[in-house]
Amino acid sequence: MDMLQGMNDALNYIEENLDSTIDLDEVANRAFCSKYHFKRLFTLLSGITISEYIRRRRLTLAALELKDSQVKVIDIAMKYGYQSPDAFTRAFQNCHGVTPSLSRKPQQNLKAYPRMTFQLTIQGGSEMKYRIVEKDAFKVIGVKYEVEMVNGILSPTYENMIAGISDTKMGELESLSNKEPYGIVHVSVNYSESSDEKATFNQYIGAVTTQDEINEYSTLEVPALTWAIFEVEGDWLQVEKHWQRIYSEWLPTSSYELTEGPEILASKDQKNEIWISIKKK
Template sequence: MIAELNMLVELVEDRLDDDLDVASLARELGTTEYHLRRMFSSLAGMPLSEYIRRRRMSVAAADVLGHADLLGIAVRFGYGSTEAFGRAFRSVHGVSPGDVRRDGGPLRTQPQLRFRLTVEGNITMDTRIIDRPAFRLVGHAARVPLIHEGINPHIQAHVASIAVSEHARLKDLSDTDPAGLLQVSADVDPDYTENTELTYLHGVALADTTRPPEDLDTIDVAAGTWAVFRTEGEYPAALQEVWAATATDWFPSNPWRLRPGPSIVAVLDRSDDFSTATCELWLPVEHA
């Protein structure tokens, strides 16, 4: 995957003044747009779309410092007006094209990225690959913002609003793997951009043949392969550490890639105050 990401960066560089079709680039690289965007954002620390915008504005700065017509520069980099180009330029450099042309700066340059895999071996990945028939996820769902680190207060508030008796009812409904109460994230932004909205469901898994109660939200999950990562330790730090390591260590070293679908956390055991927990992280995958 590291080689594919570096090839992607080169292709982006060659086409900064063209209409970049990420789906086509993914096909050229023999992977999927979904996996490419998720791996890029996880390893680069920014969405692919943001990197492209920063690189375009970095290259465009040289033209702005010259004598070319600003509308012509805007059109060259895919903007239909000087106003739209100016907004993008200001979001990267903090000043307008006119200010830079007059004062010569300040400019903030986004260097061209280069990905390298550093194997440290400090995280043991306890993993298994499972083929699962179709099943359902049922429970209580809410739209919440994506937060990369720490406890998500919006999810915390949603779970706290569910009555204790309802937690017990949900647990009794569970009749297939992943077992027990589940934390489900679905409809996640492909770039995994922080603060974008996702669907969070607190619930359980039911067999495809089980009819779910009508008062619960339902997510139908197609048959497919799952990579299951077991984590133990401080919660949620240990879980988030292993989640990050799937992108930095596991996927680059294994012949699997992410496919669209919900990610699922099953809490197998926990301390009374939930400061530590044993969890399983289920990620939908396909053979690369």
């Protein structure tokens, strides 16, 4: 429950400072985690980056204030952190579909993004099979993609990443697997969020192996970490649902928190495991 309270305290701070500078270090402090982990956790729980959430909230309030015809557009732009009317107009139009001036017309439709809160939801007593493992460093060899995420949309898409690996190469990668987690592994690492509301990370699709590096593939060295490992039955849709349950149900009520490290999905013989790196609270 401490995690949920911390996340909501962070959202309260953001809400109180939408018309001033928002210090993401202070946001993370209120959530009792590092800035890196707060950004990652927020995106996993909400589906958008923290920068995008702040932008949407500011533009929601700006739209409401524009209904007052006595208030100048430039004053509202400056109030919500835009250094020029042009920058404000572009952001406002991307969000609401109309310019700030047109938004003042009666009957004009606009978008509103209410503030978020995080809650723990108990759903149906559905069990989650997991184990906690301390694991030495290991190596992943595979195909590396540099991925950009804007508003929850990946470039390249995951489907394109998979399609870019031939069946022959996928079989070759699977044959390299000789160490846990076994099978084909999908590893997300080096997540970061830039000031222009974009998130980036590296995606590796390959295998955990003790074999030497192979020139045509990339190598990722994973340090020694403690892992929470979850068994997942079913198709990719069930895997996605399980990711959400881990972060919204298991993590808030456990005695662990995230630590900096990769996120791994391992698939072998139609069985899946989700690996997240953790540490004791």
